[in-house]
Amino acid sequence: MNSVLSTALEGTVRIMQKQQVHANNLANLSTSGFRADYLSTMEAAENAAAGEKIDSQQWSSFESGPMMQTGRSLDVAINGEGWFAVLDDKGKEAYTRAGSFMVDQAGMLKTRDGHAVLSDAGPVVLPPFERVEVGSDGRITVKPQGARENALAEIGVLKLVNPAAADISKSQDGLFRRDVPDPLPADPAIRVSSGILEGSNVNAVKEMVSFIELGRQYEMQLKTMKSMENIGASGDKLLRA
Structure with a gap:
């Protein structure tokens, strides 16, 4: 259960980092020659006991702007x-x-x-x-x-x-x-x-869609953590009964 909570917590951190990157893209929508940035995550099992380790890598789009x-x-x-x-x-x-x-x-x-x-x-x-x-x-x-x-x-x-x-x-x-x-x-x-x-190669519509999708993912991670919290509380009650 702890590994599930740890993974969900790491997920919320990565989602917030992605939102910051997209926010910076939108802030540079009118910046000449700006190249949009993105954050990709790669999940790999570190070991069975420690759960999943999530690594992030930021990269830039090299598409030309208008x-x-x-x-x-x-x-x-x-x-x-x-x-x-x-x-x-x-x-x-x-x-x-x-x-x-x-x-x-x-x-x-x-x-x-x-x-x-x-x-x-x-x-x-x-x-x-x-x-x-x-x-x-x-x-x-x-x-x-x-x-x-x-x-x-x-x-x-x-x-x-x-x-x-x-x-x-x-x-x-x-x-x-x-x-x-x-x-x-x-x-x-x-x-x-x-x-x-x-001009900037930032696509405003694409950035806004990403914001909405990340917001939904963030809510799912919070729900997962809340569910694990409730399960843990129920387990404690059973042990004390």
Whole structure:
């Protein structure tokens, strides 16, 4: 009986963890380039005396999000597979699909979360400009302030990488990283579109359905624990009779 209660209790904990993951997905429904997360559980008998051990594994969906036309030159979307390379808060290379870029006061190109965007030669730094363009191959050109209309300066090429899904995973800061510390090589075959932004790949309807199903599962686990409690109480009465 204790093993049944233990299993039901672990089940409620896992259900609550799944609900937190789905809640985070819904909170990022409008976050550019966000990848939905899911929590899977794998049940395996540890031994006959100790009951069942439940392990959890979080994973991310790599499906593309919807493409939205913005007309803004620093909104950049990757066509198909691939990732933008950025620097995380520790100065290490990480990866994101969020292509809504901005330029800070020092001219550094950054994501909306403040991560420096990488080119083939390091962080992208733009001079004062009147216009900036991003080509389909990630090539960045600007028209410097005060320059003639056709006087364009090439700044660099966005570092675009294409790792296998199994080789990267999401960290708590929302960036993806390799399981090994070595940076990925750039993939010149990746193409991007300027003036377009990739949205979140979260499916709101799917998330709400999951919430309802998890709520029902949670109620079932509570009923199981309550039944075991009642059976235990009945057993105690019989022993005292």
